[in-house]
Amino acid sequence: MVIKVPYVTAATTLFSFGLIFGFGHLRDSFRALLRLLFSSAAAAGSPAGCNPKGYAPICVGKEDFYIRRFFRRVQDCFGRPIASKPDAWFDVVERYSTDSNKTLHRTTKTSKCLNLASFNYLGFAAADEYCTPRVIESLKKYSASTCSSRVDGGNTQLHIELEELVARFVRKPSAILLAMGYATNSAIIPALIGKGGLIISDSLNHNSIVSGARASGATIRVFEHNNPAHLEKLLREQISGGQPRTHRAWKKILVIVEGIYSMEGELCKLPEIISVCKKYKVYTYMDEAHSIGAVGKTGRGVCELLGVDPADVDIMMGTLSKSFGSSGGYIAASKEIIQHLKLTCPSHIYGTSMSPPAVQQVISAMKVILGEDGTDRGAKKIAQIRDNSNFFRSELQKMGFEVLGDNDSPVMPFMVYNPAKMPAFSRECLKQNVAVVPVGFPATPLLLGRIRICISASHSREDLIKGLEVISNVGDLVGIKYLPVEQEETTSVEKPKKL
Numbered sequence: 391m392v393i394k395v396p397y398v399t400a401a402t403t404l405f406s407f408g409l410i411f412g413f414g415h416l417r418d419s420f421r422a423l424l425r426l427l428f429s430s431a432a433a434a435g436s437p438a439g440c441n442p443k444g445y446a447p448i449c450v451g452k453e454d455f456y457i458r459r460f461f462r463r464v465q466d467c468f469g470r471p472i473a474s475k476p477d478a479w480f481d482v483v484e485r486y487s488t489d490s491n492k493t494l495h496r497t498t499k500t501s502k503c504l505n506l507a508s509f510n511y512l513g514f515a516a517a518d519e520y521c522t523p524r525v526i527e528s529l530k531k532y533s534a535s536t537c538s539s540r541v542d543g544g545n546t547q548l549h550i551e552l553e554e555l556v557a558r559f560v561r562k563p564s565a566i567l568l569a570m571g572y573a574t575n576s577a578i579i580p581a582l583i584g585k586g587g588l589i590i591s592d593s594l595n596h597n598s599i600v601s602g603a604r605a606s607g608a609t610i611r612v613f614e615h616n617n618p619a620h621l622e623k624l625l626r627e628q629i630s631g632g633q634p635r636t637h638r639a640w641k642k643i644l645v646i647v648e649g650i651y652s653m654e655g656e657l658c659k660l661p662e663i664i665s666v667c668k669k670y671k672v673y674t675y676m677d678e679a680h681s682i683g684a685v686g687k688t689g690r691g692v693c694e695l696l697g698v699d700p701a702d703v704d705i706m707m708g709t710l711s712k713s714f715g716s717s718g719g720y721i722a723a724s725k726e727i728i729q730h731l732k733l734t735c736p737s738h739i740y741g742t743s744m745s746p747p748a749v750q751q752v753i754s755a756m757k758v759i760l761g762e763d764g765t766d767r768g769a770k771k772i773a774q775i776r777d778n779s780n781f782f783r784s785e786l787q788k789m790g791f792e793v794l795g796d797n798d799s800p801v802m803p804f805m806v807y808n809p810a811k812m813p814a815f816s817r818e819c820l821k822q823n824v825a826v827v828p829v830g831f832p833a834t835p836l837l838l839g840r841i842r843i844c845i846s847a848s849h850s851r852e853d854l855i856k857g858l859e860v861i862s863n864v865g866d867l868v869g870i871k872y873l874p875v876e877q878e879e880t881t882s883v884e885k886p887k888k889l
Contacts, residue, residue: 393794393805393838395807395837395838396872399807399808399872400807400837402808403807403808403809403837403839404837406808406809406810407809407836410459410460410809411459411460413459414455414458414459414460415455417459418455418459456831460809462491462492463490463491463813464491464812464813464828465491465494466485466487466491466494466813466817467812467813467816467817467828468828470482470483470485470820470825471483471485471496473500474500475515475516475517476505476508476510476515476516477505477510477513477515477516477848478504478505478513478516478846478848478849478850478853479502479503479504479505479853480502480503480505480508480825481500481501481502481503482500482501482502482503482820482825483496483497483499483500484496484497484499484500484501485497501820501823502823503820503823503824503825504823504824504825504853504856504857504860505825505846506824506825506826506827506843506844506845506857507825507826507827507844508844508846509680509711509712509713509844510712510715510844510846510848511683511684511712511713511775511800511844511845511846511847512683512684512689512713512714512715512755512759512771512772512775512846512847512848513715513771513846513847513848514713514714514715514716514751514755514758515715516715516848518715518754518755518758520754520757520758520763520765520767521715521751521754521755521758524750524753524754525747525750525751525754526747527750528548528746528747528749528750529746529747531746532546532548532746532747533746534745534746534747535742535745535746536742536743536745536746537742538742538743539738539739539740539741539742539743540567540732540738540739540743541732541738541739544742544743545743546743546746546749548746548749548750548753549567549743549744549746549749551753552567552749552752552753553565553566553567553720555752555753555756555757556708556720556722556752556756557722559690559756559759559760560678560682560690560691560693560700560706560708560722561690561693561700561701562700562701562706562722562723562724563723563724563725563728564722564723564724564725564727564728564729565720565721565722565723565728566720566721566728566731566732566735566738567718567719567720567743567744567749568718568719568720568721568735568737568738568741568744569717569718569737569741569742569743569744569745570717570718570719570737570741571598571679571709571710571711571717571718571719572598572719573598573719573737573741574598574707574709574718574719574720574721574737575596575598575599575601575602575677575707575719576598576599576601576602576605577602577735577736577737577738577741578602578707578721578731578735578737579599579602579603579605579606579644579646579675580602580605580606580607581730581731581734581735581736582606582644582675582705582727582731583606583608583641583642583644584606584607584608585607585608586608586633586638586640586641587606587608587609587640587641587642587643587644588608588609588610588611588628588640588642588643588644589603589606589608589609589610589611589643589644589646590610590611590612590613590621590624590625590628590643590644590645590646590672591603591610591611591612591613591645591646592612592613592615592616592646592647592648592651592658593612593613593614593615594615594616594648594651594653594654595646595647595648595651595677596648596652596677596679597833598677599646599648599677603646608644609633609634609640611624611628615651615654616651616656616658616659618659618662618663618665618666621645621663621666622666622669622670625643625645625666625670625672626670628640628643629643629670642672642673643670643672643673644672644673644674644675645663645667645672645673645674645675646675646676646677647660647663647674647675647676647677648676648677648678648679648680648681649676649677649678649679649680649681649682649685649691649692650678650679650680650681650684650685650692650795650799650801651680652679652680652801653803653829653833653834653840653842654794654795654801654803655794655795655796655799655800655801655802655803655842656794656795656796656799657681657685657692657695657696657795657796657798657799658676658692660676660692660693660696660698660703661696661697661698664698664702664703668702673704673705674702674703674704674705675703675704675705675707676692676703676705676706676707677707677708678691678692678706678707678708679707679708679709679712679719680712680799680800680801681695682708682709682712682713683712683713683714683755683759684712684713684772684775684800685776685798685799685800686772687772688759688760688769688772689713689759689768689772691708693706695798704723704724704727705721705722705723705727706721706722706723707719707720707721707722708720708722710748710752713755714751714752714755714756715751715755716748716749716751716752716755717744717745717748718744718748718749718752758771759771759772771847772847774847775800775845775846775847776798778800778845778846778847778849778851778854779797779798779799779800779802779845780797780798781851781854782802782843782845782854782857782858783795783797783799783802785854785858786802786804786843786858786861787873787876788875788876789858789861789862789865789871789875789876790865790871790872790873790874790875790876791804791805791861791865791870791871791872791873792804792805792872792873794840800844800845800846801842801843801844802842802843802844802845803829803840803841803842803843804840804841804843804870805838805839805840805870805872806828806839806840806841806868806870807837807838807839807870808839808870809830809839811839811868811869811870812828812829812830812839812840812841813828814868815828815841815864815865815868815870816828816841818864818867818868819860819861819864822860822863822864823860824856824857824860824861826841826842826843826861827841827842827843827844828840828841828842829841829842
C-alpha cells in the first residue's frame with residue numbers, strides 16, 4: 391500500500407517539523423553560548439546529564455536532539471503505567487509534570503479506560519476459566535522461572551509439550567521456543583544465514599527483523615512493500631549478478647515477510663510471494679507475530695486465511711505475547727532446521743528459558759482455540775475478533791478517517807500526519823477514557839504519523855461503539871478526517887445486540 395499524502399497536509403506537516411527542529415536548534419545554540427559565557431557551568435555536562443571531566447558525553451548532539459526537542463514534548467502519550475490486566479477495559483495511572491514534560495510523576499489515581507492499545511487479540515491476557523487455574527498450578531509446581539537455559543536445567547516437560555503443540559497448531563514438523571518475541575527474529579536470523587548469503591526483506595518489516603538481518607553478516611536487499619513484481623525483479627538481478635566483487639553464486643537466499651504488518655495492518659500477499667520464491671528456488675521466512683491466532687477460520691494465521699499450504703513457507707515465526715496472552719516466541723520449520731537452531735542459536739543455548747507459567751498459558755490458550763478444552767469458546771473468540779475488527783474498520787472508514795490495512799486484520803492504523811495532532815488526539819481520547827497508541831518517527835517515516843488501534847475479541851459491541859463515538863468526536867476536534875464522510879454520525883447506526 392502506497393500512502394499518498396495530500397499536498398496541503400504534507401506542506402503543513404513539514405512546516406510543523408520545521409518549526410520544532412528550527413526552534414530546537416536555536417535553543418541548543420543559546421545553551422552552548424551560555425556555557426561559553428559562564429564557563430563554570432560547562433562542567434555540568436551535556437543536555438542529557440553530567441559527564442566526568444575528560445569523558446565524551448554519551449547522549450549529546452545529533453544522537454540526542456530528537457529525543458530532547460521532540461519526543462520529550464509528547465512522552466506523556468507513551469509508556470503510560472497500567473494498574474490492571476490488559477482486558478477490554480483497564481486502569482491507567484494518572485501522571486503529571488512540573489517541568490514541561492521532562493519528568494513525569496505518577497499519582498495514586500487511576501482512570502478506567504477502553505483498551506484499544508494492547509495486543510490481547512483473543513482476550514486470553516485476562517482471567518480465563520480454563521487457562522488461569524492451570525497457570526496458577528504450574529506456578530506452584532515449577533515456580534516463576536527455570537533459572538537456566540534449555541540446554542542446561544531449564545528444559546521442563548511444559549516446554550517440550552508446547553513445542554509439539556505449536557508444531558501441530560501451525561502444521562509444521564517441528565518447533566523451537568524462545569523467551570522473547572523480539573529476540574526470536576533478532577537471534578534466529580543470524581543462525582540461519584551469514585556471510586555469503588542474501589537476505590531480501592520487505593521494506594516495512596519490523597525492527598527485530600532488521601536487527602537480525604544486520605547481525606547476520608549477510609548481504610541485505612530491500613524490495614518494495616508487499617510488491618511481488620519488484621521482489622521478482624530484485625531476485626533476478628541478484629541471482630544473475632551474484633555476490634559483490636567476486637560474483638560467485640549466493641550460498642543461500644532468504645526472503646523475509648510478515649503475515650500482518652504491524653504498523654499498516656496489511657496482509658502479506660503471500661500466495662504471490664510464495665510463487666516467486668518457488669520459481670527462483672529461494673527460502674521464505676514469515677513473521678506471524680500479529681496474525682497467528684488472530685486470523686484464519688481456526689486461528690492458524692495468514693496461511694489458513696489466504697489458502698497457502700504451510701509446507702510452502704520454509705520458516706514460520708510467531709510470538710506468544712499477543713493472541714495467546716503470554717510471552718515469548720517460536721520458530722516452526724522442518725526437523726532438520728529446528729535441530730540446527732537448537733545447536734547454534736545463542737538465545738536458545740545461553741538465554742534463560744520461558745517462564746513455566748507463561749508456557750502453560752500458551753498451552754492452555756492453544757487448547758481452547760483447538761477446542762480441546764471441550765467447548766467451542768475458541769471458535770467463538772476467533773469469530774468475535776473477526777467481526778469486531780471488520781465492524782470497527784468499516785465504521786472508521788465511514789467517518790472519514792484514512793484507515794490502513796485489510797479486512798480481518800485486528801490492527802488498524804489511521805493517518806494523522808501532523809506531529810502536533812498525534813499527541814493532541816491521544817491526550818483528548820484519554821480524557822474521555824479511551825486509550826489509543828500514537829505512532830510516529832522513527833517507527834514510521836517522518837511524515838506518516840498515525841494512530842494505531844488494536845481490537846480484541848473481549849470487546850463487546852457496546853465497547854466498540856463507545857470507542858467510535860469518542861474517536862469520531864476527537865477526530866473532528868483535531869481535524870484528521872481526511873476522507874469524505876459516508877454518514878453524519880456513527881450513533882445513527884442501530885446498535886446491534888451484544889454478541
